[in-house]
Amino acid sequence: MKKIIYFFSVAMLLGSLNVYSQGCIAVRHMASATGNPNSTTSMMKGGQFQFTASYRYLYSFRHFVGTEEQKERIENNTQVINTSHAFDFGLSYAVNPRLSFALNIPFIDNARSSLYEHYGNSIEANPEQKRFFTYSKGVGDMRLSTTYWLLNPATHLKGNIAIGVGIKAPTGDANVQGNFHKLDKNKVEYIQRKALDQSMQLGDSGWGYSIELQGYQTLFKNASVYYNGFYMFSPKTVNPATNFSVPDQFAGRAGFSYLIAPKSGISFALGGRVEGLPAIDRIGNSEGSRRPGYIVSVEPSLILNTHHHSFTFAVPYAVVRNRIKSWSDMQDPAGKKHGDAAFADYLITATYAFRF
Template identity: 55%
Template sequence: MKKFTSLYILISCLCTHFAYSQGCVAVRHMSCSTVAPGGSSDIFKQKNGTFMVNFGYRYFESFRHFRGDVQERERVENGTQVINVSHAADLGITYILNPRLSFSANLPLLSNDRSSLYEHYGNSLTANPQQLRFHTQSKGIGDMRISGSYWLFNPAKLIKGNVAIGFGIKLPTGNYGVTDGFHKRTKDGADYTIVKPVDQSIQLGDGGVGFSLEVQGYQTLAKKSSLYYNGFYLFNPKNVNSTDRDPTNATVDPIIRYFSVADQFAGRVGVNQVLSSKLGLSVMLGGRIEGVPSSDLIGKSEGYRRPGYIVSAEPGLSFMKGKVSGVLSLPIALYRNRTKSYYDKQDPTGQRHGDAAFADYSINFSLSKWF
């Protein structure tokens, strides 16, 4: 039974790392449902009403610019690339009403740093002959999610496969109007700063109430190997939030003056191989896709957004010991595409196509304990 329970733990910990900001493509960080019923077979002997707490951490550094799926290598070569460094801790608690139904609450704690030339003195060697790079930052809580998940079949019956469906509500608890100082120069070359909202990619929240649909599951392939999968789509019906991107600039196109409250999606599939049942140690290898669509499924899609997606290979390692379990994974980018936004598509010539910076990889770690 422990083998089957470890599958739930794996799915739970993987799901905690489901969607995260991947650079300038502003995928709002959050967690999906944690649905694992426990850390060992003893969970099925417990009374209904078990709790599980989860801590997750993720890190990435984005700096490679893409326009469509074409990398703009000159940005790194000439030093004009934008660099986003993100650290995110996720705090979650799950109430397992019974082996099939669970409810979760997750709150992310975020710390972001963004450095660039163009947002300050500019990328031009004439305007910025010393290639000075300045930083803007954001720190605080992100958008909270409350969700529920239900296994279609009873996990306690030791079936070889199962599917869980989930529904979540995303609350705008993260600050979507974080500001910081941006360096500018007078005509005489003197430095001064102005305070305005930081880039959308490091804002802590999106300012909208959303809801998500999720699916996750597993299928035993052999005695010690299994297939796992999960999928997630966040619906954000709100069009734009109230953050004016550049209050001092009256020439900004009205379509992109405010930040868009965008949908987002993610999916994962892979194989888990048990190395040692006694030690509760397994390895996994899979693939994942995540991103922001150019158009929302519900509501308008105006405002400023950088849509796009990234496809990654995802090796990892999981463990389970008593009531404690964890997963370490390393998604490595295979394909990146900055797609055209709603604003880009309004260009009658069809030439406008914004760019975005992506990371090469991310580091994800999750630790869970049930009581």
């Protein structure tokens, strides 16, 4: 039983790779296509199901150009603030102990406040420095995926590797509209209704195709290393309704886990993760508006496992935030154009899984 609980702890870590909008870096809310958040499908018997529910909180406000923070944005109160509550619901089915399928449905609740999108950042345009909000809420882009363990999980508890492929469907609204407060030349307010910022959109309007890898290896009693990652290809170039890019996405994690209380099923893990979107897509061109970049985080996690129930709590803390040049930035003949993006300091994530 201790070996099973130990294995579940590792499996929970393997399945918990989630990628979400990192403030203005508009990475869609999506789980790893290798199973679903906090999956233990590698120990499922044929015909078994697993339900998962995960939550993520984000508060982004720090602006970066490259890896340099634009501290004056906070000092001048012109920073853009994104607050996001994201939920992901998944259902997995094991055909046999090595092959499983998963469906994931995200639900997202976003709020964004800024000056520049409304009256403006400057004192001349916005003397009272008024800040206004926009909102988006609804279902995001769904994912269907399959996972295959290269070795028999029942006989390889000490180490295994799985490969996976997935497909993302454009089920989330990719043209969410909002009200923007503007002033005419006589300083009279009027409302302009238009598409929200790309980080607030619930979907990207395109189909995505992902390839994934995950694995684990025991180091010594109750201790192991884990790793997983994915890359999602997005062939569609832009959303014609907004001219936002439909970018590729990527994420990866690796770390060390230790079963600190075998009888209680409590484990602790410490690892690193990287997530983001590239400036240049692997398939198709990279036109349209996007804020490419990546986040490198240190990720401590606490995992609790029982026979049928599992819970994971993690707080990835950003140590590197890099808003790289976009394709449109690269077209500047002087090489000076380089847009900014807002990032969070940390995420708060929690996942519950039930196998039946």
